[in-house]
Amino acid sequence: MDVNVALAQWSNLLIYSAMAVYAIAFIIYAFDLFGPAFAGDTQKADKESGGTADSQADRTDDPSIGAKSVNRTAGSRTESTAAAAGPGSAATAVLDDGDRPVDGTRDGGMGSGGAEDDGHADASTPDLRRWARAGTALTVLATAFLLGAIVTRTLAVMRVPWSNMMEYALIASAIAAVAYLVLLKFRDFRYLGTFVTFSVLLVLGLCITVFHTPAAQIIPALDNYWIWIHVPIAILSTVLLYLSAIIALVQILRSRSESKPWRGPLRFINALPGSKELEKASYRFAAVGFVTWTFTLVAGAYWAEIAWGRYWGWDSKEIWTFVVWVVYAAYLHARATRGWTPTRVAVLNLIGIASVIFNFSVVNLYFNGLHAYAGV
Amino acid sequence: MKKQSKSGAPAADIGVVGMLRWAWRQLTTMRAALILLLVLALAAIPGSLLPQRIQDPGAVSTFIEENGAWGEFLDAVQLFDVYTSVWFSAVYILLMVSLVGCIIPRTKHHLRAMRQAPPTAPRRLTRMSAYRTTPLTTQSEQRTTDELLDAARAHLKKSGYRTVRADDHIAAERGYLKETGNLVFHVSILATVIIMAMGGLFGYSGQRVLVEGETFSHSLVSYDSFDPGTFFDADSLPEFRLTLDDLETRFDDEASGAQFGQPRQFDASVTLNTPEGASEFMLRPNEPVRVDGSRVYLIGNGYAPVITARNANGDVTYSGPVVFLPQDGVYTSTGVVKIPDASPDQLGFGGVLLPTTGRNDDGELISTFAELRNPLLVMDAYRGDLGLDTGVPQSVYQLESDSMEQLVDEDGSPYQMVMQPGDTAELPDGHGSVTFEEIRKYAALDVHHDPVQVWMMPFMALLFGGLSLSLFVARRRVWVRVRGDEVEIAGLARGEDPRVDEAVEELTQVLALESLEPESADPDAGSAQNSSGK
Numbered sequence: 001m002d003v004n005v006a007l008a009q010w011s012n013l014l015i016y017s018a019m020a021v022y023a024i025a026f027i028i029y030a031f032d033l034f035g036p037a038f039a040g041d042t043q044k045a046d047k048e049s050g051g052t053a054d055s056q057a058d059r060t061d062d063p064s065i066g067a068k069s070v071n072r073t074a075g076s077r078t079e080s081t082a083a084a085a086g087p088g089s090a091a092t093a094v095l096d097d098g099d100r101p102v103d104g105t106r107d108g109g110m111g112s113g114g115a116e117d118d119g120h121a122d123a124s125t126p127d128l129r130r131w132a133r134a135g136t137a138l139t140v141l142a143t144a145f146l147l148g149a150i151v152t153r154t155l156a157v158m159r160v161p162w163s164n165m166m167e168y169a170l171i172a173s174a175i176a177a178v179a180y181l182v183l184l185k186f187r188d189f190r191y192l193g194t195f196v197t198f199s200v201l202l203v204l205g206l207c208i209t210v211f212h213t214p215a216a217q218i219i220p221a222l223d224n225y226w227i228w229i230h231v232p233i234a235i236l237s238t239v240l241l242y243l244s245a246i247i248a249l250v251q252i253l254r255s256r257s258e259s260k261p262w263r264g265p266l267r268f269i270n271a272l273p274g275s276k277e278l279e280k281a282s283y284r285f286a287a288v289g290f291v292t293w294t295f296t297l298v299a300g301a302y303w304a305e306i307a308w309g310r311y312w313g314w315d316s317k318e319i320w321t322f323v324v325w326v327v328y329a330a331y332l333h334a335r336a337t338r339g340w341t342p343t344r345v346a347v348l349n350l351i352g353i354a355s356v357i358f359n360f361s362v363v364n365l366y367f368n369g370l371h372a373y374a375g376v
Numbered sequence: 377m378k379k380q381s382k383s384g385a386p387a388a389d390i391g392v393v394g395m396l397r398w399a400w401r402q403l404t405t406m407r408a409a410l411i412l413l414l415v416l417a418l419a420a421i422p423g424s425l426l427p428q429r430i431q432d433p434g435a436v437s438t439f440i441e442e443n444g445a446w447g448e449f450l451d452a453v454q455l456f457d458v459y460t461s462v463w464f465s466a467v468y469i470l471l472m473v474s475l476v477g478c479i480i481p482r483t484k485h486h487l488r489a490m491r492q493a494p495p496t497a498p499r500r501l502t503r504m505s506a507y508r509t510t511p512l513t514t515q516s517e518q519r520t521t522d523e524l525l526d527a528a529r530a531h532l533k534k535s536g537y538r539t540v541r542a543d544d545h546i547a548a549e550r551g552y553l554k555e556t557g558n559l560v561f562h563v564s565i566l567a568t569v570i571i572m573a574m575g576g577l578f579g580y581s582g583q584r585v586l587v588e589g590e591t592f593s594h595s596l597v598s599y600d601s602f603d604p605g606t607f608f609d610a611d612s613l614p615e616f617r618l619t620l621d622d623l624e625t626r627f628d629d630e631a632s633g634a635q636f637g638q639p640r641q642f643d644a645s646v647t648l649n650t651p652e653g654a655s656e657f658m659l660r661p662n663e664p665v666r667v668d669g670s671r672v673y674l675i676g677n678g679y680a681p682v683i684t685a686r687n688a689n690g691d692v693t694y695s696g697p698v699v700f701l702p703q704d705g706v707y708t709s710t711g712v713v714k715i716p717d718a719s720p721d722q723l724g725f726g727g728v729l730l731p732t733t734g735r736n737d738d739g740e741l742i743s744t745f746a747e748l749r750n751p752l753l754v755m756d757a758y759r760g761d762l763g764l765d766t767g768v769p770q771s772v773y774q775l776e777s778d779s780m781e782q783l784v785d786e787d788g789s790p791y792q793m794v795m796q797p798g799d800t801a802e803l804p805d806g807h808g809s810v811t812f813e814e815i816r817k818y819a820a821l822d823v824h825h826d827p828v829q830v831w832m833m834p835f836m837a838l839l840f841g842g843l844s845l846s847l848f849v850a851r852r853r854v855w856v857r858v859r860g861d862e863v864e865i866a867g868l869a870r871g872e873d874p875r876v877d878e879a880v881e882e883l884t885q886v887l888a889l890e891s892l893e894p895e896s897a898d899p900d901a902g903s904a905q906n907s908s909g910k
């Protein structure tokens with residue numbers, strides 16, 4: 001069976017390279033968050049505008065995705081320094097002015113979005129977040145390696161690159177990394193960099209150990225066009241729900257800091273956008289993720305009918321996909337239910353991602369059902 | 377969850393009707409729906425931790441045997457039949473009742489809302505999620521209130537708002553589809569559950585193992601197992617005959633590591649005879665053959681050694697393929713042969729088939745690959761009463777050897793047949809001989825029928841469309857009011873609406889005269905938007 005072994009080896013090599021670079025990016029990002037630079041930023045901003053967080057929270061109606069939000073976010077950076085001059089309308093006037101020049105420089109490459117943001121901020125606060133900029137650049141490099149690993153593996157086997165756990169996890173990491181980098185273009189999400197690079201590093205580590213699957217052809221049970229539909233949507237959902245959960249976690253921490261600022265290593269939390277804004281960002285990822293998860297569920301049922309003769313049979317994978325779906329339905333309901341504080345709702349979100357991860361790891365590896373993945 | 381009591385226990389003297397009404401009101405709250413959803417998620421989990429009868433009844437009996445009283449307790453509380461259990465059903469039925477109780481009033485309310493005009497402006501528009509002002513007239517251009525409001529109304533209409541003109545303002549609302557989508561979504565969930573239940577009532581499923589060369593006539597008796605729905609009508613079985621001409625299987629002998637030996641191909645060539653005529657098909661995983669509303673699936677395969685047994689006189693007492701069940705990825709297969717016609721005693725053999733024989737590090741015989749490269753059949757032999765006449769149904773895959781005695785060699789050690797295809801073994805004590813003729817492959821087929829399944833598709837489409845509308849359509853109200861020489865433009869998000877501020881800004885731009893910079897938002901406006909009702 002035609003598997004190009006040389007290419008498969010290249011792919012593995014690229015995974016190792018990506019891991020090495022992600023590791024450095026993670027350390028550097030962590031330094032940015034926990035180290036003195038970010039804290040310096042925090043204290044300075046706090047002093048000048050009475051808290052970046054508050055002024056940003058006012059504009060929570062920004063869409064997290066969309067060209068317009070670029071202006072807003074960039075503007076708010078300016079504002080936090082300009083607010084000292086005069087509160088209220090003066091600040092928003094600056095915001096409007098800030099739009100144009102930033103817009104102009106912003107149409108550059110995807111990965112450099114974060115760096116340019118800094119370029120803008122540097123005008124007033126030089127040298128801040130230099131670490132974050134380096135982290136982003138390294139993340140771009142590592143992600144390029146990761147994409148290279150996926151491409152070479154695909155070429156090695158000449159089939160869909162998501163037919164076992166390792167490939168699934170590789171694609172998921174790549175989507176998460178690319179999504180993060182693309183989002184940077186619209187908003188300064190670099191505080192998530194530490195979490196994203198760490199998660200990707202962890203998953204890649206699992207890929208080459210626990211999930212490792214040699215390059216090979218596909219098993220007949222998976223050899224159907226539904227693998228082109230059901231699986232990538234499942235991967236996408238996993239990533240969306242994961243990003244939502246990270247933000248939910250930050251939201252919980254941020255929400256505490258609003259009554260009692262963090263000290264010590266977590267003090268970077270104090271300078272993040274307000275918990276209300278984080279909650280909205282988290283919700284948006286979860287809402288899209290819920291829709292795609294619903295699609296995964298329905299497409300899975302459709303495929304099951306073709307493969308096993310029934311669309312629903314309470315196979316262990318079906319059970320957990322259903323559990324995940326119900327938990328997120330509960331999350332959406334909780335958001336609309338009086339008496340549920342944003343923090344409690346966010347905890348439901350975390351329970352949701354825990355069940356997603358359980359569904360992928362424990363159910364695949366230890367429960368034997370019809371969904372047994374090839375070779376793991 | 378403690379909060380539930382907040383709405384108050386019913387007063388002691390409200391009577392049965394009052395109690396019921398109170399219970400109904402509790403059940404149809406959002407909070408009840410939320411709790412029921414969480415309980416449903418929890419209740420579904422045990423089915424993945426314990427073996428379930430719907431999947432593997434054998435594993436359930438083994439589990440109960442191995443765990444004694446604990447196993448019986450679990451059985452008593454239906455933990456091996458989670459999805460048909462009283463408690464699981466109770467949760468989802470309550471949820472469905474709650475859903476109905478929720479959908480009906482909301483539908484009524486929504487229909488009314490759609491017929492009503494958008495509500496007129498509240499007195500203080502500054503409190504809305506988004507708020508802007510712009511002057512009515514400037515040096516360069518004069519506008520009347522009517523002109524401005526007409527322009528505003530035209531723009532809002534074009535953007536999909538429903539508008540109404542009041543004295544000094546336009547009231548507009550958009551996004552009714554959000555609620556419509558939400559209702560469609562919830563109705564679709566209800567429909568899905570009903571269709572699933574009906575499929576179980578009217579459909580059937582049956583299993584049959586078919587060895588190469590054999591023919592299966594579709595009828596109740598020729599199934600190995602058959603599972604009809606409660607209202608299934610046996611006369612409705614479609615008439616057909618299916619012959620397995622050939623089964624081609626291929627496994628990966630080139631890949632390394634865990635991928636070595638993985639299956640790569642299962643192709644069953646079948647001939648289908650229906651009253652309309654004969655046709656040939658390829659039956660593969662993911663490619664069922666559809667016959668007259670029923671579907672035939674290839675769900676498993678394995679090896680069936682062909683065994684011929686003779687008594688001491690050389691008379692054939694048994695001859696035919698015996699289905700062995702693969703136990704692992706290298707098709708180490710186990711099976712039993714029952715020979716009730718043997719003499720002087722009934723005989724039973726139990727054994728293992730190794731498709732490609734090798735030895736492990738301890739020198740034991742094992743199978744190393746799933747294809748038939750170097751097959752070996754190893755069997756023990758038992759004599760005595762097979763117990764076939766007791767009337768208790770027996771599994772063809774298990775030997776009830778309790779009342780049987782194992783055959784032994786002259787030296788007293790257990791007798792074992794170790795054969796390659798073509799070999800003949802002489803049984804001790806004049807029990808005749810056994811010939812291992814050849815190995816044939818077999819296919820495990822499932823036949824399914826679900827008459828209401830076709831209804832699933834449209835409801836899935838509705839469910840999906842409804843959900844997307846519900847989550848992604850923004851519902852908002854907008855007002856444009858002229859107050860003296862000033863135009864107020866305000867927007868109120870109803871539910872999740874990331875764009876309310878932009879929409880108001882855009883409208884302001886449209887209404888502002890070109891030469892003017894619009895005045896920006898009240899910086900406090902942002903805090904109002906989250907209080908909008910859901």
Ligand code: HEM
Binds near residue numbers: 846
């Ligand atoms: C099987 C049961 C149910 C499922 C799977 C389910 C699922 C969902 C989902 C996914 C949403 C999100 C849509 C959105 O946020 O706009 C939603 C919204 C909603 N559901 Fe349900 N639901 C169920 C039962 C119920 C019941 C019983 C009620 C009434 C008590 C209810 C009332 C609502 C309401 C009012 C919303 C709108 C919330 C909002 O505006 O965000 N649902 N439901």
